[in-house]
Amino acid sequence: xxxxxxxxxxxxxxxxxxxxxxxxxxxxxxxxxxxxxxxxxxxxxxxxxxxxxxxxxxxxxxxxxxxxxxxxxxxxxxxxxxxxxxxxxxxxxxxxxxxxxxxxxxxxxxxxxxxxxxxxxxxxxxxxxxxxxxxxxxxxxxxxxxxxxxxxxxxxxxxxxxxxxxxxxxxxxxxxxxxxxxxxxxxxxxxxxxxxxxxxxxxxxxxxxxxxxxxxxxxxxxxxxxxxxxxxxxxxxxxxxxxxxxxxxxxxxxxxxxxxxxxxxxxxxxxxxxxxxxxxxxxxxxxxxxxxxxxxxxxxxxxxxxxxxxxxxxxxxxxxxxxxxxxxxxxxxxxxxxxxxxxxxxxxxxxxxxxxxxxxxxxxxxxxxxxxxxxxxxxxxxxxxxxxxxxxxxxxxxxxxxxxxxxxxxxxxxxxxxxxxxxxxxxxxxxxxxxxxxxxxxxx
Numbered sequence: 001x002x003x004x005x006x007x008x009x010x011x012x013x014x015x016x017x018x019x020x021x022x023x024x025x026x027x028x029x030x031x032x033x034x035x036x037x038x039x040x041x042x043x044x045x046x047x048x049x050x051x052x053x054x055x056x057x058x059x060x061x062x063x064x065x066x067x068x069x070x071x072x073x074x075x076x077x078x079x080x081x082x083x084x085x086x087x088x089x090x091x092x093x094x095x096x097x098x099x100x101x102x103x104x105x106x107x108x109x110x111x112x113x114x115x116x117x118x119x120x121x122x123x124x125x126x127x128x129x130x131x132x133x134x135x136x137x138x139x140x141x142x143x144x145x146x147x148x149x150x151x152x153x154x155x156x157x158x159x160x161x162x163x164x165x166x167x168x169x170x171x172x173x174x175x176x177x178x179x180x181x182x183x184x185x186x187x188x189x190x191x192x193x194x195x196x197x198x199x200x201x202x203x204x205x206x207x208x209x210x211x212x213x214x215x216x217x218x219x220x221x222x223x224x225x226x227x228x229x230x231x232x233x234x235x236x237x238x239x240x241x242x243x244x245x246x247x248x249x250x251x252x253x254x255x256x257x258x259x260x261x262x263x264x265x266x267x268x269x270x271x272x273x274x275x276x277x278x279x280x281x282x283x284x285x286x287x288x289x290x291x292x293x294x295x296x297x298x299x300x301x302x303x304x305x306x307x308x309x310x311x312x313x314x315x316x317x318x319x320x321x322x323x324x325x326x327x328x329x330x331x332x333x334x335x336x337x338x339x340x341x342x343x344x345x346x347x348x349x350x351x352x353x354x355x356x357x358x359x360x361x362x363x364x365x366x367x368x369x370x371x372x373x374x375x376x377x378x379x380x381x382x383x384x385x386x387x388x389x390x391x392x393x394x395x396x397x398x399x400x401x402x403x404x405x406x407x408x409x410x411x412x413x414x415x416x417x418x419x420x421x422x423x424x425x426x427x428x429x430x431x432x433x434x435x436x437x438x439x440x441x442x443x444x
Contacts, residue, residue: 002135003079004168006072008097012056015093017080024080026063030056034098038181042212047188079139085350086147089161091139094186099179100131101169104139105190106146110161111435112154120215120386122163122190123379124149125197126183129168142166144322144344145197147351148372149379154431156376156404158383161435163192167200174207184212193217193386195227195378198321202226202264217385218378223392224385228264230377230397231341234405235265236272238374239315239339241409242367245417246336253277258303258313258335261320262289265341265375269319271296283308284320309333318342318371330360338368341375351428358424369413370424374405 003015007028016027032050045051058066067076083091090107113121124146129138142164150162165187172179187194187208195218196202205219218227239257240250255278259270262284274280274297281301284290294300303311309329316335318324322344325333338345338361348354354370361368380400385392412430416423 001071001075003067003072003075003093004095004102004135006067006070006075007093007095009070010066012058013095015095016090017083018090019083019088024083026059026076028056028058028063028066030054037178038099038185039177041181041185047185050185075136078136082140082143082349086143087351088143088146091143092190094182094189096182099169099182101167101179101182102131103165103167103183103186104142105186105192106139106142106164106166107190107192108143108146108162109150109435110163110191112150112159113161116159118193118386119188120191120193121161122149122192123153123158123160123382123386124162124164124192124194125378126165126167126187126194126200126216127197128171128199129166131168131170133168135168138166138168140349141322144349148344150435151428151431152372152376153379154434155373155408155427156380156383157400158380160192160379160383163190164197165190165192165194174203177211180204180208181212184208184216187215188213193382195382214389215386217382222385223388223390224381224394224397226264227378227381229268230381230394230401231265231375232267232269232272232377234374234377234401235269235317235319235339235341236276237401237406238369238409239273239317239337240276241406241413242315242337242339242369244410245413246367251276252315254279255314256281256312257315257317258282258308258311260284260305260308260316260318260324260340261342262286262293263320266317266319267293267296269317269341273317278315281311281313311335315339318345323347325357325361327357327360330357330364333361333364333366335366338366339374341371343371343375345371346424355422355425355428358422362422367413368423369409370427373412373423373427374409376404377401380404 014029018025092105095102145164193215202219206221208216244250257273257278258281283303283305312334315337317340319340326347346357416426
């Protein structure tokens with residue numbers, strides 16, 4: 001039995017697992033009544049005032065025994081094992097059976113956000129999965145993304161810990177105030193600010209901000225607008241630094257660059273690559289995205305998405321789903337550089353696994369900066385909007401990207417070459433002391 005099924009079967013709404021000093025603490029609870037009108041959230045009740053006539057709280061050994069008795073013990077053990085491997089701080093699951101929604105905050109670390117002066121002490125996007133997807137696979141995705149956000153936020157030099165929210169539900173309309181209100185509560189309860197990720201349209205961010213919470217940014221109506229274009233710009237900066245490390249020049253003219261994924265980041269990145277005079281190749285699962293790219297570029301060299309990793313190219317740029325590189329695919333790569341904006345490109349559930357795969361990439365002679373050190377524009381722009389609200393300005397973003405994405409990548413690649421280690425291992429060493437001590441990112 002999956003954990004969300006166990007909650008629903010027990011007439012409970014919430015599961016929280018928190019890492020303690022001696023192990024993981026478990027709490028099961030019923031935190032709201034089925035008749036709560038979530039369209040009234042942030043109007044007649046707030047995040048800590050959700051109506052519940054008959055609350056239930058079950059913790060510790062009793063909660064574990066209950067999950068085991070109803071058949072969810074293996075699911076619980078698997079989740080705790082994943083949290084232990086990734087050194088995660090907390091998982092907070094909210095289940096609303098009547099609305100067909102479940103939202104999970106995957107908190108990796110809150111250290112950098114301690115005492116930052118904001119309601120949110122963590123930052124990371126919200127990604128929607130279909131309700132029918134395996135809970136276990138969605139938890140792995142969310143945990144990996146949350147772990148990546150801890151290091152991305154440190155690399156991006158913003159004062160927030162790392163978290164990611166996954167939402168499993170069917171697509172819903174912008175005027176579905178019941179579901180929007182419930183989701184806003186889950187966001188606020190997580191003490192994090194978020195923005196749209198895969199499966200979650202930017203327009204939903206605007207709908208949430210308009211009525212329910214300012215802890216979400218990145219919508220087209222926000223002061224900074226969608227963040228795909230600045231993320232592409234930061235990734236392009238890093239790509240040029242990779243070219244300098246590989247060939248002694250930032251010039252991409254005549255180089256074959258394969259863009260995997262032509263979405264909100266991939267399409268503007270392809271535009272920058274094309275303007276730089278590179279030989280542009282691309283793939284995407286969506287015929288509509290390919291058509292949009294053809295219309296923009298006039299012509300486009302298209303490769304089959306299933307064989308993209310096997311293509312002979314100078315630069316391979318993943319900009320879609322993560323987990324595309326495992327030991328087998330790395331051994332079959334035929335490129336000089338990997339540089340894209342997709343999250344968690346290496347198929348790993350822990351830092352140790354990620355570093356091992358990065359070393360395998362280095363052993364192939366491929367230049368590969370970890371994506372979480374340069375695909376940071378979204379969270380940097382999000383912080384600008386979260387902090388300054390309607391006074392947010394793109395002018396403060398560009399110098400930040402220059403410092404982090406261009407100069408940071410240049411320095412990291414040079415030091416990694418000097419020390420004969422992967423840029424990934426070096427990047428982790430650069431930021432781990434910040435996350436461990438909380439003395440890293442400062443609100444400049």
